[in-house]
Amino acid sequence: MGRFLLQRLAQIVPTLFFVSLLIFGLQQLLPGDPAVAMAGEDRDPETIRYLREKFHLDEPLPVRYWYWLSGVAHGDLGESVRIQKPVLDLILEKLPVTLQLASMAIVIALLIGVTAGVISAVKKDTWLDYAANVFALWGLSTPNFWLGILLILLFAVNLGWLPASGYVSPFEDLKGNLAAMIMPAFVLGNAFASILMRHTRSAMLQVLSSDYVRTARAKGLNERVVVLKHALRNALIPVITLGALSFGELLGGTVLTETIFSIPGFGKLVVDAVFNRDYSVVQGVVLCTATAYITLNLLADVAYFLVNPRLRV
Amino acid sequence: MVAFFVAIALAAPFLAPQDPLATSWSAVRAAPSAANWFGADELGRDVLSRVIWGTRASILAGVVSVTIALALGVPIGMLAGYAGGWLDALLSRITDAMLACPFLILAIALAAFLGPSLTNAMIAIGVSATPVFIRLTRAQVLSAKSEEYVEAARALGNPHLRIALRHIFPNIVAPLIVQATLAIAAAVIAEASLSFLGLGQQPPAPSWGSMLNTAKNYIDQAPWMAIWPGLSIFLLVLSFNLLGDGLRDALDPRHK
Numbered sequence: 231m232g233r234f235l236l237q238r239l240a241q242i243v244p245t246l247f248f249v250s251l252l253i254f255g256l257q258q259l260l261p262g263d264p265a266v267a268m269a270g271e272d273r274d275p276e277t278i279r280y281l282r283e284k285f286h287l288d289e290p291l292p293v294r295y296w297y298w299l300s301g302v303a304h305g306d307l308g309e310s311v312r313i314q315k316p317v318l319d320l321i322l323e324k325l326p327v328t329l330q331l332a333s334m335a336i337v338i339a340l341l342i343g344v345t346a347g348v349i350s351a352v353k354k355d356t357w358l359d360y361a362a363n364v365f366a367l368w369g370l371s372t373p374n375f376w377l378g379i380l381l382i383l384l385f386a387v388n389l390g391w392l393p394a395s396g397y398v399s400p401f402e403d404l405k406g407n408l409a410a411m412i413m414p415a416f417v418l419g420n421a422f423a424s425i426l427m428r429h430t431r432s433a434m435l436q437v438l439s440s441d442y443v444r445t446a447r448a449k450g451l452n453e454r455v456v457v458l459k460h461a462l463r464n465a466l467i468p469v470i471t472l473g474a475l476s477f478g479e480l481l482g483g484t485v486l487t488e489t490i491f492s493i494p495g496f497g498k499l500v501v502d503a504v505f506n507r508d509y510s511v512v513q514g515v516v517l518c519t520a521t522a523y524i525t526l527n528l529l530a531d532v533a534y535f536l537v538n539p540r541l542r543v
Numbered sequence: 544m545v546a547f548f549v550a551i552a553l554a555a556p557f558l559a560p561q562d563p564l565a566t567s568w569s570a571v572r573a574a575p576s577a578a579n580w581f582g583a584d585e586l587g588r589d590v591l592s593r594v595i596w597g598t599r600a601s602i603l604a605g606v607v608s609v610t611i612a613l614a615l616g617v618p619i620g621m622l623a624g625y626a627g628g629w630l631d632a633l634l635s636r637i638t639d640a641m642l643a644c645p646f647l648i649l650a651i652a653l654a655a656f657l658g659p660s661l662t663n664a665m666i667a668i669g670v671s672a673t674p675v676f677i678r679l680t681r682a683q684v685l686s687a688k689s690e691e692y693v694e695a696a697r698a699l700g701n702p703h704l705r706i707a708l709r710h711i712f713p714n715i716v717a718p719l720i721v722q723a724t725l726a727i728a729a730a731v732i733a734e735a736s737l738s739f740l741g742l743g744q745q746p747p748a749p750s751w752g753s754m755l756n757t758a759k760n761y762i763d764q765a766p767w768m769a770i771w772p773g774l775s776i777f778l779l780v781l782s783f784n785l786l787g788d789g790l791r792d793a794l795d796p797r798h799k
Contacts (some may be wrong), residue, residue, distance in 0.1 A: 376776060379758065379762060486740070
């Protein structure tokens with residue numbers, strides 16, 4: 231286990247190094263003088279001088295990278311030039327909202343995706359299987375911002391059951407919070423559910439044709455026990471790993487979902503930063519999502535190692 | 544279905560009943576009627592004509608960005624897989640780093656730094672989609688490299704470039720075509736997403752994403768402004784997904 235962890239950690243270090251190069255390199259894409267671009271329409275010479283000094287723009291590129299990397303290593307992701315707050319503070323402030331949204335989306339996706347995947351595999355080549363496949367294609371082909379608009383039209387405008395947008399803290403009003411979050415969570419979880427459904431179906435089909443499932447059936451076990459206890463438990467191992475790999479798409483989806491439903495989370499932060507030319511915030515958000523993705527993949531690998539005895543031999 | 548959309552994109556000037564940019568104050572947010580089959584938008588522009596012209600931006604964005612991803616990803620993946628050793632390790636770590644940044648967030652960041660325009664959106668989407676092609680090509684080359692026909696070509700004294708281009712490449716094209724088709728579907732959604740956020744096609748030029756961005760402000764008064772462009776994105780993406788699935792079934796024996 232220790233050797234496996236060390237090997238995985240050794241792979242992560244160069245990946246993180248290249249992630250840092252990539253994110254630092256983003257700033258070099260700004261056309262013309264980066265200080266002028268960051269100053270925006272203001273273009274006050276004092277602001278430009280301040281930005282040039284702050285980001286060491288007169289220094290050679292490797293020196294600038296070193297300053298930036300040292301800052302990041304000490305938890306300093308820079309400062310928002312618009313809100314005048316440290317980027318890390320802004321991200322930590324918005325993170326709980328996005329985490330709540332993402333967690334609710336994952337629960338919805340697991341409930342729909344895994345259930346549909348199991349039914350589709352057990353009832354292979356029946357109308358239920360075809361319906362589940364149509365659902366998966368629907369989920370993968372529907373832009374979530376369009377689905378969001380349609381749900382607002384139905385549940386907020388026509389039926390008046392749910393608020394069209396906005397956010398209430400769960401500590402202030404739990405019912406109001408759930409009412410405001412259920413539509414965005416469904417929108418975000420929809421595509422993820424389709425991915426999980428496809429993975430679950432494929433893993434279940436493989437497991438259902440294996441020898442130990444045949445043995446369980448031959449022993450006269452109830453079909454429900456065979457499917458849920460013997461087959462699903464094993465089929466879920468690769469599904470969880472593949473689900474972790476799709477986490478990045480879920481994070482990408484929060485950008486659009488939070489914009490449509492005006493949820494003040496991580497995704498909306500990056501969109502606002504893009505339009506305010508707040509490039510440090512954009513870099514900070516990309517760095518945090520990439521680090522979260524790498525960490526999650528490491529955890530998924532460790533979990534896979536722990537639950538799969540064949541890897542421990 | 545893909546051919547249907549390509550035909551619409553090519554014949555847009557002949558199919559669109561009105562000028563997609565022509566405003567009409569008498570038709571502001573007009574409901575669907577004989578004059579405006581899909582209704583009119585907040586400036587009285589014909590939604591059907593804008594949807595037809597918007598097909599061009601979506602298909603162009605899908606095809607051009609995947610072409611960029613292929614042009615960058617396939618040579619790098621072939622180099623990594625064929626050369627092996629430290630070069631493979633280096634290129635694989637760079638690919639891992641790119642894959643660690645979520646596709647849409649990386650595309651948004653790139654489009655934000657490059658500046659909002661359809662061209663920059665296509666570049667941003669293409670670059671963000673590149674690592675998938677690097678990884679796929681590398682895996683395919685690694686598997687093909689140990690095949691007997693490659694060893695025979697090597698034994699005959701063929702130079703490396705010839706082996707890679709004449710012997711390996713034709714044998715790894717099939718999975719690349721399947722992935723490219725599915726990537727076009729993802730690129731169409733990504734372009735619509737960037738345009739929805741104001742980072743893609745700039746107004747007044749018609750784009751399904753930017754039409755939806757405007758439509759969300761009038762959802763209670765003019766829902767037709769949102770329904771048609773969204774349905775078009777859905778159908779185009781669905782077509783490419785179905786084509787990709789069909790090609791995979793046809794070209795990959797494991798899916799038969």
